[in-house]
Amino acid sequence: MTLELETIKWIPWLPALAAVVGGVCCMRKSMRNLAAPACILSILAGFIITLGVQSKVTVDSPRVFKAFTWIHIENFAVDFSFYVDPLTIIMLTVITGVGTLVAWYASGYMKGDRGYARFFAAVSLFIFAMTILVMADNLFLLYLGWEGVGLCSYLLIGFYYNKPAAVAAAKKAFIVNRIGDLFFALGIFLTYSHFHTVSLAEVLRSAGDLNTNLHAGGQGVFDLGAAPSVVVIPFLLMLGAFGKSAQLPLYMWLPDAMEGPTPVSALIHAATMVTAGVYLIARLLPLFALSPYALPIVAAVGGATALFAATIALCQCDIKRIFAYSTISQLGYMFMGVGAVSTAGPTVSATGAIYHLFTHAFFKALLFLTAGSVMHSLAGQLDLRKMSGLSKKMPITSVLMLIGCLALAGFPFTSGFFSKDLILADVVEMGRSNSPFATLYSVLGIVGVATAFLTAFYTFRLWFRVFTGPEQYEMGSDGHGHEEEGHDAGKAGHEQAHAPKSGETASAAIAVEHHHEPHEVSFVLMNLPLIFLAIGALGAGLWESKFGWIHHGIETSSAFLGYIPKTASDAGEAHDIHFTMQLISGSIAIVGIALAAWFHWLNRPAGERVARAFSGLVKVLNNKYYVDELNDALIVRPLRTLADVLFVFDSLIIDGIVQLVGFLPRALGMSLRPSQQGELQGYGLGMAFGAAFVLIVVLWSLNLVAMH
């Protein structure tokens, strides 16, 4: 099935409509079940359109479609227009594909929740903003989407708004993102002041021309002469990307963001929104390539984050937090991949990063959602130490999560294996090139391999802990934030001797069961979408290595810097590196899994002994390197003290001035009061003096004028 490319214009508006429907549903209780189908169908329609148009995109891309004029002030015009090239399509596939499956899952997962309609309204709005973000033809529109997804993230992290931790997490996410967004906005302003346009098409063309000059003339970037600003732009944009994608130093909001409902963690904080930073850099790759330092720094930050987050993930006990740190770590890989690019070769496109983005979306969403299933059946229990041997109770979930874990660990021939390997190969290739940053890339290659090992280990630590060993579990206290309604209804159901009567109390029945024992979750509503995700997580890599959809797509998109004619020996060498890296990363994944199996399945006491031997390190890792505490001491507390000081200043000086301003007219009035004593003589005198005064002054001044 193929559709006209033009239809792509509709993709954002369908979820927008669904968001409005969801908003209306929030108000009418009778309609609240309508919100979920509206949301799912609108995203599914977007997915179908994306698939329908994708074959037409590679021909004469990029194409720009204008929806309407958005801002028009004299010469400055910003259109609501969409930039479509294969990169857009890849992103849309991820967003709408994973989005549909997650929304489908959520329709079962969120059942019985008081904010059911609100949830789907926010998810629809998120999809609207996210599609705008990836389809935007100009930086302003992109920023609109960027802030829109930030808003939805805030709304959904704080979804359980009467839970203080959720509210705090929502604020943290929002504020940390604002720091990045500030720089992003500055980057946009600077882009406009330099290129006199914010249109991506034009900015990319100009940047491409500059690159071509650079490449042909061998002219150094700092010789660009009048344009030092061009060199600064990537750094500003980069900071925005780091904030949104939770990279060092702006990563700390993402683990806390797990306070939101699990489908949100899967969709927004694993598969889509957090990859916006990677998308931004990939999209603006020609701009980033203008500065010789920008991309190496991106790669270095990515590598550091990958290793850093992976070490923290080793010692966490909360399932969702482990996955959150793993997300940060995998995003670090993507940044490494997008940073391991150079106009001078040997890597000239961000294929690795986008490929990993694509596969990661599937397996990480799968992992989060299976974690959600575990949580769902254990009534909110997330602590690894309090569950064990669940595979008998939840066979499907255990297999699905195993698939996700294999992909994340990079087990050979799963999707994660191929994409991670591509990034590692790119980095190593860069390390062997004559780039001035070759040493950096070599180190990053080692970091990448080490992270791969850690990833395999902590992933399977989790899986073995949860699903193998003796069957033990401790139920959670609440319905994974399944708020009071479900909870109370559960109690009510309990009293009624397990006699749910209508569909409305079906959730109550589930809630009752929660308190008894774990169970497999609903197949159609929750496990079926996961099976699709699992197919993606397993097969996406094989499919890609057969068809090269992403490879070809990226080569006709803006994440491609140009063809470097490769000699046969180069190509052969590249192939060798590729193969070597596959071998190394594959075997290291297997070693990691085996080690995890030994310590956490076969011989758990040994694992505990090791942990005790390194108790100091474990403690540091368990406390996430004390970064939150450090933040508190270095940033939050001084700011708070400053705020206190300013408050005193404000209340004394500023308020004083304001009070004074308010007091002055009153004081003036008071001083004039004696003139209004109510006595006729006084008034008459006042008038007479007034008239006399006028005359005297005027005549005197006339005299003065006459004398001159």
Place this chain on the structure above:
Amino acid sequence: MNLMTEKIAGLWPEISLLLGACSCIAAGLAGTVSVRRLAAPIAAVALAVAGVATLAGASPPTSIHIGAHGSSANGIAAPLACYVKIAVVGVGLLLLLVAAAVPNRIRSDQQVDNAPGSAFDAGLVMRGEFFAFFLLSLTGVMLVSGATDLVWLFLALELTSLPTYVMVATARDRVEANEAAVKYFFLGALAAAVFLYGFTLLYGATGSTDLNVIHNVAKHQLAHGGLSPLLLTGMLLSIVGIAFKIAAVPMHFYAADVYQGASTAVTAFLAFVPKTAGFVALILILGITGDHTPQPVIWLLWAMEALTMTIGNVMGLLQTNVKRVLAYSSIAHSGYMLLGLVALGGHRAGEAAVLFYVVGYGLATIAAFAVLGCLETNGDESQDYAHIAGLAKRNPGLAATLLLAVLSLIGMPPLVGFLGKVYLFTSAIDHGYVCLVVIAAINSAIGAVYYLRIASACYFGKPDEATRVIDWPSRRVGGTAAAVIALALGIVGGPLVEAASLAVDAPIGHPTHSTGIVLPPADDERGEMPDTATPQPAAPTTAPADDAPAATETAPQPAPETAPSEPAGKSSDM
């Protein structure tokens, strides 16, 4: 004879009001209550007839401007007079609605009304007189707007004021009312003496009481070394004296006491009628020097303006009596309107702004006083913030009217007060009086405090037990209508604005005058002798039978050979 009839031909509105006043007195003397009660309807009919007569007498303004203030030759009313008369009729009808019930409250009238027939003593009833004086005062305003002569102007101004003294004294059975009337009368007489003195100096300086002649002499003097000190002093004294009518510094002292003492409906009358007369008179007096207002006069107006609005607003802040608050607000608004007079030279947009503003202010203030007049505390008028507290809970309609009124007084869009301020402030800015506008803006902010205090008392206060709402439909209708019109004019005020600018700026295209209009002050330096040497813009075309032309021919003898630049420069230095 011909002259006389022509003059009278232009005075049909005034005549109809006068006849109405006589009929009111006659009706007021009737022995039966029902006939006496006809006085108010008669007054309404008289106003309506006056309105029709004005419209019938109005014709497309073709001929007259500055030189010929309000000349009404051939029965054609001057545009300024026309605008003022229509405004007086319109606002007068609203005032009549508000004031219609006043005699019902006067004790002697009540007694006579309730003891039908038995022993009717015409000396005890006030109803007829009240409406007669009401109409007479309005007649005075109309005459002011048509004045072409100083004597006429003086008499017209006094005709405006004298009836109001009586209205203040008789319309309320309280000793404060009498006190207010006495103060008002004496201080008014003092002020009248001041501007009458000014008028005599004008006569002395020019040898004529005719405004056209005085204008031409002034023009001649301006072209030849500047105004004579006598003429200038005359102008200054006239302005200071007339300041009493508009309650501007230094003649503002009476306002608070008189407004407080008078019956609320009469206070509303005082806030609009004498003020309108005063501003029109000021426009006529300033018209003597045409587009080239002498510098000392500008200084005077500047200082009066700044002081008037500041004193009005800061004193208003301190009051707890709403009538006194509105009195100071009236002073402050006179200050704002003086802004338009400062900005008078050149395009005359300032005058138009004043004429528009005075109507807008009148509407808002009438609405506010009408609401106040609908309340009663312990058998007396409600005057305090405490009395209007919680009005919104008792009578949302009245509260809404009051809210609209104070918002318009603040200058909140989309009410007429906003539009008025915009015109005033822009006209002043166009003439470079930025500093004054800043002062005015600060003052508006200060004023907002006490206006909003009224609104907040009304909406958030605790209802006062002792206060009750009196059911006077006519007053309520009058107040509501005023507020609604204030809102409507704020939204679609275009026609009124146009009328106001037409009233002062009509004869664009008149060759002599248009040159005068477009000349910026700087051009004086170049000395446009040919223009100033043809000083009879109006006389030949408009009033062939008047004595004005004769005087005009004799008075200014332009001397084209005089070196123009130096004296002209000097005159602008003054």
